Amino acid sequence: MITTSKIRQMKAEGTPITMITAYDAAMAQMVDEAGVDMILVGDSVGNVLLGYNSTIPVTMEDMLHHTKAVCRGTKNALVVGDMPFMSYQARMSEGVANAGRFLKETGCTAVKLEGGASVVRLVEKMVAAGIPVVGHIGLTPQSFNQLGGFKVQGKDAATAQKLLDDAKALEAAGCFAVVLECVPALLATKVSKELTIPTIGIGAGNGCDGQVLVCNDLLGLNAGFTPKFVKKYANLHQNVVDAVKEYVSDVQSRQFPAAEHTFKIDEEVLEKLY
Ligand code: KIV
Numbered sequence: 001m002i003t004t005s006k007i008r009q010m011k012a013e014g015t016p017i018t019m020i021t022a023y024d025a026a027m028a029q030m031v032d033e034a035g036v037d038m039i040l041v042g043d044s045v046g047n048v049l050l051g052y053n054s055t056i057p058v059t060m061e062d063m064l065h066h067t068k069a070v071c072r073g074t075k076n077a078l079v080v081g082d083m084p085f086m087s088y089q090a091r092m093s094e095g096v097a098n099a100g101r102f103l104k105e106t107g108c109t110a111v112k113l114e115g116g117a118s119v120v121r122l123v124e125k126m127v128a129a130g131i132p133v134v135g136h137i138g139l140t141p142q143s144f145n146q147l148g149g150f151k152v153q154g155k156d157a158a159t160a161q162k163l164l165d166d167a168k169a170l171e172a173a174g175c176f177a178v179v180l181e182c183v184p185a186l187l188a189t190k191v192s193k194e195l196t197i198p199t200i201g202i203g204a205g206n207g208c209d210g211q212v213l214v215c216n217d218l219l220g221l222n223a224g225f226t227p228k229f230v231k232k233y234a235n236l237h238q239n240v241v242d243a244v245k246e247y248v249s250d251v252q253s254r255q256f257p258a259a260e261h262t263f264k265i266d267e268e269v270l271e272k273l274y
Helices: 004-013 025-033 060-073 092-106 117-128 141-147 157-173 185-194 236-252 267-271
Strands: 017-021 038-041 078-082 110-114 133-138 177-181 199-202 210-213
Touching: 004 017, 004 078, 004 177, 025 038, 025 060, 038 060, 038 210, 060 078, 060 092, 078 092, 092 110, 092 117, 110 117, 110 141, 117 133, 117 157, 133 157, 157 177, 157 185, 177 185, 185 199
Parallel strands: 017 038, 017 210, 038 078, 078 110, 110 133, 133 177, 177 199, 199 210
Antiparallel strands: none
16 A cells, blocks of 8 residues: 655655546546556546536535545555545635545545645644645646636746745645646746655646646546647547447347347246246
8 A cells, every 4th residue: 555655755766656536436446456656536526527617616525425436446556535625725624624534534545735825834734633635736726717717827937936935835834745737847847856745747747756647538538628738548438439339239229138148047937927
């Protein structure tokens, strides 16, 4: 079972860290078997599985439900539960209690939350309570209304400096890793070099200590827009459509179910029926 110390050790040794999202036990089993180091039960479940157009509507109950399922399917990877919008922003005590619910009720090892300086005191409290925390800065999708959309962050000197300061503040507060989302590659490389904790990049180039992708993006499971930073390793959307088309056609032409899919009964038994 991968621990937070193992993740920190991987950075120290220069071993790239792999992270991927999963939202249910079946996907968790597959990505765990493939050897991923960390599984993030992202609040991206809202867009990816639940049909919302942002992560804003996702609730604590949604996240606990999906994180429990992922933990049931995982043997080796470190599972991180993502704190949804308004589960930690209003009151610090509520944030710590909600982070605690992830560990107590789902069996995951750590939580992730979005924000830099604004969440530092909260992170300190969580860490003091024994809860491992992953930070998340750069493009923070829960604030997309405030950021004015899904844009690359830290492109000018002021915002780049703020990103570096936020990363250092999260490290000082006790985060064991920090996600950098949609950040210019050279800035992410600088942040990664300055921190002793690992950076996990998504749209942040090759200089991060690890990488994370949304499983449905990597597998090509969802149709529609694919962000520039995604590499599609499969086109499962088309595979599923083709397979289901074949099933529909087999049922309509009575080719399915065939003899090998069918249970038998002795004819004498049928003859006894009246
Ligand atoms: O919710 C999510 O999937 C995430 C990743 C994009 C890092 O936060």
